[in-house]
Amino acid sequence: MEQTEVDRGVSYRTLIWLAAAAFSTGIDGYVLAGLLPAIADDLRVSEAAAGQLMTVFALTSAIAAPILGTATSRWERRRTIALSLAVFVVGNLVVALAPNYGVAFGGRVIAALGGCLLNAVILGYVIAQTPIRHRGKALSFVLGGWMTATALGVPVGLVIGQSSWRFPMILVAVVGTIALVGIMLRLPELHLPAGTLADRLRPLRQPRLLAGLLVTVGILCSSYTCFTYATLIFGPTFRADWMIILIMFGYGLFSMLGNAVTGRLTDRFTPIRVLTVVLTGLLLNSIIGDVALTFAPVTAAAVMGLLWFFLAGVGNGGAAVPQQARLGGLAPDSAAIVMALNGSAISLGAALGGGLGGITLAAGAAPHTLLTVAATILALTLGLHLLVARERTT
Incomplete structure (x- = not known):
């Protein structure tokens, strides 16, 4: 009989919500790449400046990930995942509704703060909840959402963004919200030892x-x-x-x-x-x-x-x-x-x-x-x- 659980760990029916969350953060990292001319025209900036909306997301993630991970290390893991995903969703909505470049820039920073913590906590959650001999499969299953996003991010953004570059950002927020509901309903609580920076x-x-x-x-x-x-x-x-x-x-x-x-x-x-x-x-x-x-x-x-x-x-x-x-x-x-x-x-x-x-x-x-x-x-x-x-x- 095919196993539906990772050796009595978290079931794949539960992990799929983490995969959906990973997909939303992954597609967010790629969706803007094909829309730079449209973004630049709408926000009245150069295409090079529009590209910095991707840059600031990545740079904020690089700096904030270890700091936020340490600051929240004593928190219960499901709550941390949900909160970081909610912040990520809000950031994308700010970008989608931004009236100017400055607001869009700030929205990308907010989304990055949620996204970088989300990815770190998801990784720790899967490792902690999965037996070693099945850990690779579990991580592959969850991170498969991110890998799928690398293939679909730009083309999805280009297709949906034909009428407005803002629609793909709304899509990211919708996928993130669906994942958030599933995580709140299906993901077991988990407490891990705190760590220091x-x-x-x-x-x-x-x-x-x-x-x-x-x-x-x-x-x-x-x-x-x-x-x-x-x-x-x-x-x-x-x-x-x-x-x-x-x-x-x-x-x-x-x-x-x-x-x-x-x-x-x-x-x-x-x-x-x-x-x-x-x-x-x-x-x-x-x-x-x-x-x-x-x-x-x-x-x-x-x-x-x-x-x-x-x-x-x-x-x-x-x-x-x-x-x-x-x-x-x-x-x-x-x-x-x-x-x-x-x-x-x-x-x-x-x-x-x-x-x-x-x-x-x-x-x-x-x-x-x-x-x-x-x-x-x-x-x-x-x-x-x-x-x-x-x-x-x-």
Whole structure:
């Protein structure tokens, strides 16, 4: 008989509400990427400024996650999940109803404060409520909501946002509200031992681990430097909205493929080997894509641009599993804390990437120049990764 519970832990019928909450936060992180021109026009700001609505969300998440996690560590977990999800929903409603850029900016900060705490508490809840031998499946089930959001976020935003960019934000709030009701009705209460901020940051005393977290920052920074402004990069060659929708959907699917493939490869080979191949591939892909978009004829540039973007999806999606496995191996006794810090590193990298891309465009550079910036970041990241790997083996 097929099991419906994680070995007498929380049932999958209950975990699905956490997956829905993860989906809402995941889709929120991607839904704005395809709507920057519409947002900029409505709020009367530049497209680079509109991109900072994604940047401030990621940067706030990176800074606030460990602080809020510590401040609420004595709270009952279901209540914390519900409160953080409610704050996230309110923030998205503020953005959806914002009369100007300043209010929208503030709404993104509010949403980030709720979202970053929500993700951290969900991770801790699943780990605490699931036996070790089923933990991977449970986490995969819940985080499957986030992975689905990476594939659907931008295309859903583009489809629903055809008449107004505000509708996708309302959709995020609606999904979050549905998840909130399910969590309040179905999720069991849970009390966990309190922790201090010093406990959470203690693994950073290891220089090798800190360097490993910087690798995460580099991977996400290079990714979001281009992804945040992908609609601008493809604008000259793919003008129809339905084309951009398909392209973004394809990126999400290839990201999921990369995640699935490297998950199996990491079990077969070492995480360091797999990550080295992924980072090298991403670097070469960025260089080739930059050359193609700069010098190739229009038709060839369109084809090469698509190839670059989809391969970047494979690499960016595929880097997560080996990187997390490598970080866990660097500090096996502090795995939960390290994964939380890695979450902050992901948000920081996304924020830096969106900000750096915006600065580049504001300086007057052409959108395809962002590939050069991404390649530079990837070269530095690969060098740092190899340095950490070398120290690991010596």
